[in-house]
Amino acid sequence: MSAGRTAAARPWRRLLPYAILATAAALTPFAVTDTYLLSLGSLIGLFALAVTGLNLLIGMAGQVSLGQAAFFGLGAYASGILTVHHGLPVGLAIAAALTLTGLVALVLAAPTLKLEGHNLVMATLGLNMIFTIVCIQWESMTGGSSGLFGIPAMSLAGVNLSSDRNFFYLVWGVLLAVLWLCSNLLRTRPGRALRSLHQGDLLPVSLGIPVVQYKIALFVAAALLAALAGCLYAHYLQFISPHSFDMFVSLQLVTMTAVGGLGNLWGGVFGAAFLLLLPEWLHAVPDVMPLLHGLILMIVLMFCPRGLLPALKNMARKIWRGHG
Amino acid sequence: MLFDQLPQFLLSGLTSGSIYALVAVGFCIIHNATGMVNFAQGEFVMLGAMIMISLTQDLGLSLPAAFVLSIAGAMLVGLFLERIPLGLARSRHILILVLITVGFSIAVRGAASLFWGKTARALTSFSSEAPLLLGNAVISRQALWILFLTMAAVTLLHVFFHRTPVGQAIRAVADNRRGAVLVGIPVARMVMVSFALSAALGATAGILIAPITGMHYSAGVMLGLKGFAAAILGGYGHVWGAVAGGLLLGVLESLAAGFISSAYKDALAFLILLCVLWVRPSGLFGQRTLKRV
Amino acid sequence: MAEAASSLLVLRDVCLRFGGLQALMDISLHVPAGLWSALIGPNGAGKTSMLNVICGLYAPQAGDVLLEGRSLYGVPAYERAVLGLARTFQTVQLVQEMNVLDNLLLGLHTQGRVGVFGHLLRSSASRREERKMQEKGLELLARFSLETLWSRPVLELSLWQRKLLELSRAVAGDPKLLLLDEPMGGLTMAERESMALLLQDLRGQGMSMIMVEHDMDMVMAHTDHVLVLHHGRLLAQGPPREIQADPQVISAYLGE
Numbered sequence: 032m033s034a035g036r037t038a039a040a041r042p043w044r045r046l047l048p049y050a051i052l053a054t055a056a057a058l059t060p061f062a063v064t065d066t067y068l069l070s071l072g073s074l075i076g077l078f079a080l081a082v083t084g085l086n087l088l089i090g091m092a093g094q095v096s097l098g099q100a101a102f103f104g105l106g107a108y109a110s111g112i113l114t115v116h117h118g119l120p121v122g123l124a125i126a127a128a129l130t131l132t133g134l135v136a137l138v139l140a141a142p143t144l145k146l147e148g149h150n151l152v153m154a155t156l157g158l159n160m161i162f163t164i165v166c167i168q169w170e171s172m173t174g175g176s177s178g179l180f181g182i183p184a185m186s187l188a189g190v191n192l193s194s195d196r197n198f199f200y201l202v203w204g205v206l207l208a209v210l211w212l213c214s215n216l217l218r219t220r221p222g223r224a225l226r227s228l229h230q231g232d233l234l235p236v237s238l239g240i241p242v243v244q245y246k247i248a249l250f251v252a253a254a255l256l257a258a259l260a261g262c263l264y265a266h267y268l269q270f271i272s273p274h275s276f277d278m279f280v281s282l283q284l285v286t287m288t289a290v291g292g293l294g295n296l297w298g299g300v301f302g303a304a305f306l307l308l309l310p311e312w313l314h315a316v317p318d319v320m321p322l323l324h325g326l327i328l329m330i331v332l333m334f335c336p337r338g339l340l341p342a343l344k345n346m347a348r349k350i351w352r353g354h355g
Numbered sequence: 356m357l358f359d360q361l362p363q364f365l366l367s368g369l370t371s372g373s374i375y376a377l378v379a380v381g382f383c384i385i386h387n388a389t390g391m392v393n394f395a396q397g398e399f400v401m402l403g404a405m406i407m408i409s410l411t412q413d414l415g416l417s418l419p420a421a422f423v424l425s426i427a428g429a430m431l432v433g434l435f436l437e438r439i440p441l442g443l444a445r446s447r448h449i450l451i452l453v454l455i456t457v458g459f460s461i462a463v464r465g466a467a468s469l470f471w472g473k474t475a476r477a478l479t480s481f482s483s484e485a486p487l488l489l490g491n492a493v494i495s496r497q498a499l500w501i502l503f504l505t506m507a508a509v510t511l512l513h514v515f516f517h518r519t520p521v522g523q524a525i526r527a528v529a530d531n532r533r534g535a536v537l538v539g540i541p542v543a544r545m546v547m548v549s550f551a552l553s554a555a556l557g558a559t560a561g562i563l564i565a566p567i568t569g570m571h572y573s574a575g576v577m578l579g580l581k582g583f584a585a586a587i588l589g590g591y592g593h594v595w596g597a598v599a600g601g602l603l604l605g606v607l608e609s610l611a612a613g614f615i616s617s618a619y620k621d622a623l624a625f626l627i628l629l630c631v632l633w634v635r636p637s638g639l640f641g642q643r644t645l646k647r648v
Numbered sequence: 649m650a651e652a653a654s655s656l657l658v659l660r661d662v663c664l665r666f667g668g669l670q671a672l673m674d675i676s677l678h679v680p681a682g683l684w685s686a687l688i689g690p691n692g693a694g695k696t697s698m699l700n701v702i703c704g705l706y707a708p709q710a711g712d713v714l715l716e717g718r719s720l721y722g723v724p725a726y727e728r729a730v731l732g733l734a735r736t737f738q739t740v741q742l743v744q745e746m747n748v749l750d751n752l753l754l755g756l757h758t759q760g761r762v763g764v765f766g767h768l769l770r771s772s773a774s775r776r777e778e779r780k781m782q783e784k785g786l787e788l789l790a791r792f793s794l795e796t797l798w799s800r801p802v803l804e805l806s807l808w809q810r811k812l813l814e815l816s817r818a819v820a821g822d823p824k825l826l827l828l829d830e831p832m833g834g835l836t837m838a839e840r841e842s843m844a845l846l847l848q849d850l851r852g853q854g855m856s857m858i859m860v861e862h863d864m865d866m867v868m869a870h871t872d873h874v875l876v877l878h879h880g881r882l883l884a885q886g887p888p889r890e891i892q893a894d895p896q897v898i899s900a901y902l903g904e
Binding site: 145146147148149150158160161278282289318322323325 | 386392440443444445446448449450451454455457458459460461462463464465466468469580583584587591618619621622625626628629632633636638
């Protein structure tokens with residue numbers, strides 16, 4: 032009987048990806064001197080944070096939300112407006128923004144999660160459209176389509192967290208911590224319950240799992256992760272505009288999730304990196320970029336429906352075996 | 356008085372509503388055949404209009420000939436989407452298929468911007484630009500064309516679904532896919548027909564609206580979304596529901612723009628949609644399904 | 649009423665309709681504790697509907713269900729699991745992406761005490777509870793001879809192994825009443841016999857069971873009490889021997 036032994040015997044296997052990613056993240060600012068590339072790295076981390084939440088929602092509960100960018104934006108705008116117009120200190124503004132987003136998500140969750148399939152997609156899409164329009168039209172608060180300027184930078188004990196290098200560390204530190212927490216959760220009792228949700232209500236309910244509560248919690252958690260990414264984004268760039276949070280961004284978040292591998296935490300990070308780096312690789316051919324972007328997306332989804340990361344892993348394993 | 360303008364609002368609402376209705380019906384037809392949402396539906400709208408503009412203005416074709424060719428072109432793209440990206444996909448998971456249509460729509464927009472450039476182009480009206488007076492409302496001749504041709508298209512569609520063998524076979528597939536396979540209906544071919552039909556409807560909508568709003572490579576997105584919203588409003592999958600949903604959405608939007616705020620008109624349209632969904636998850640005209648407790 | 653007090657499960661005038669279809673009509677019955685009961689009847693008689701009413705997946709339009717004298721009216725399905733109801737399904741329900749042990753541990757869901765935050769932070773309480781659950785899970789698997797398969801994905805299991813896993817998951821939380829929906833369905837003769845022996849063992853340990861089953865030989869040979877449903881009505885109930893001789897039951901079956 033080796034379950035306990037095998038599960039505990041090789042804890043390094045579980046820690047390995049964290050160690051690799053942490054080392055890579057720690058070294059990147061030394062290797063990458065171009066500030067643009069470094070901020071792209073930070074952006075990947077931010078999107079990966081939002082994707083992680085979405086990944087849980089889609090991968091565990093099977094609920095596709097196309098409104099994730101609205102929560103991303105709600106965090107950014109709430110925190111931005113509170114600091115710019117009301118002079119709140121950054122830390123307090125972020126806490127308030129997260130609370131607000133959490134409450135909004137909680138209020139929306141109950142009626143929205145009653146919907147399934149297309150209706151859920153439409154409802155979340157509709158929320159995103161409404162959010163974008165309000166951001167554009169409510170000029171006195173949001174600065175309208177030209178955006179909100181002058182958002183203060185973050186600092187902690189005199190250290191400017193919004194400098195390119197420090198922000199990079201902050202984002203990837205937060206991301207790794209969140210991934211660690213999520214994988215802890217998924218390996219234990221509540222995680223098993225979450226993983227049973229997409230099976231339909233019949234099974235989890237008969238096992239004593241309060242499906243509706245779990246789904247609401249998941250929806251709120253996904254919204255909070257997106258909002259956290261939004262807050263960090265706002266105080267890093269110190270400028271936000273509505274189109275950074277429109278439905279195309281939501282669509283991109285869902286695509287990152289699918290390209291990385293549904294329900295696969297590391298896959299989400301990979302998907303975020305892939306989709307944000309893709310335009311950079313295609314930069315040499317700016318005119319054909321959208322066409323190639325669409326084609327690559329289509330081809331990946333056609334031939335690696337379980338995600339690029341698992342596909343690459345499989346390939347690597349085959350090559351390894353071939354040589355070993 | 357604002358209320359004097361009510362007929363005007365209604366008329367313009369019905370006009371844009373007709374366009375939404377055509378797009379919405381396209382969504383429904385593909386949904387009924389495959390169970391999926393085709394996010395490239397808006398691209399059919401754009402393609403129909405852009406091909407039409409090229410054929411009439413760059414090649415000098417007559418309106419009817421260009422009309423037929425544009426629709427045929429969009430249908431080919433629809434068939435391609437069904438055969439190649441969706442047909443060759445390794446997964447039958449609905450979410451993956453839906454995201455493939457998202458990828459397809461990005462690619463189509465990219466190709467369109469390469470081919471036609473990014474500037475908006477206009478299509479000449481089907482008949483003279485001089486508007487008509489209807490009571491105290493003004494209506495453009497193109498709007499009349501839109502209303503008339505939409506009604507004609509929907510009527511033809513009804514006849515097609517209820518009177519022709521192919522249409523009845525498609526309905527059988529929508530009703531019960533397994534059953535349809537068992538009685539020997541070539542389901543794969545019916546799915547192809549559905550995509551072609553849906554593309555044709557989208558293209559028609561694009562050609563009809565282009566003389567009023569113009570058209571550019573990414574204009575299909577918003578029209579596609581409105582069509583999706585209309586289809587949901589009508590109870591996804593019901594063709595007549597989709598028509599009613601489209602008209603209703605158009606009218607509500609135009610009233611909201613006229614009486615409340617034109618800046619928030621789209622937001623109001625979506626807010627209404629959300630309220631409908633929350634109160635009646637099956638849409639206005641959909642059947643309530645029995646729900647377990 | 650005295651009978652009701654000593655009964656584990658009581659149904660009182662339960663009516664269930666789907667639109668115009670009357671699935672269950674005025675069902676009243678008592679299930680005493682410690683018995684293995686069978687619920688039989690022709691297809692469409694309402695057997696699975698009755699299980700669903702008992703475990704709370706369907707809310708009946710009229711009537712009430714009582715567990716140990718306590719009304720379950722308005723108690724949602726997931727709380728009924730906490731109160732001691734467990735079930736298996738006509739088509740085996742396992743989570744495809746999880747391995748055998750994790751699927752089994754789902755059956756221990758209601759036993760966990762450590763909260764979400766404890767698990768998130770991987771607190772020592774969380775680790776202790778998980779270790780205990782894994783040990784208990786492996787013990788259970790061993791009881792059903794599945795222990796060597798604990799790390800396999802459930803997709804690799806045979807139907808017999810899936811049924812065993814589902815049964816072990818259902819008994820994991822020591823339920824007061826076990827609802828079995830066609831536990832023998834699709835199994836070979838030999839497997840049916842093994843399943844019957846397993847269920848007999850469970851009853852020997854004091855487990856109360858209601859089993860929907862089509863295999864009359866199994867029902868008559870092993871169960872203590874038989875309930876016959878026909879067109880949504882309770883046609884007869886009693887020991888297998890009596891039911892076998894009941895002219896109403898015979899005509900209902902032959903009349904099909």
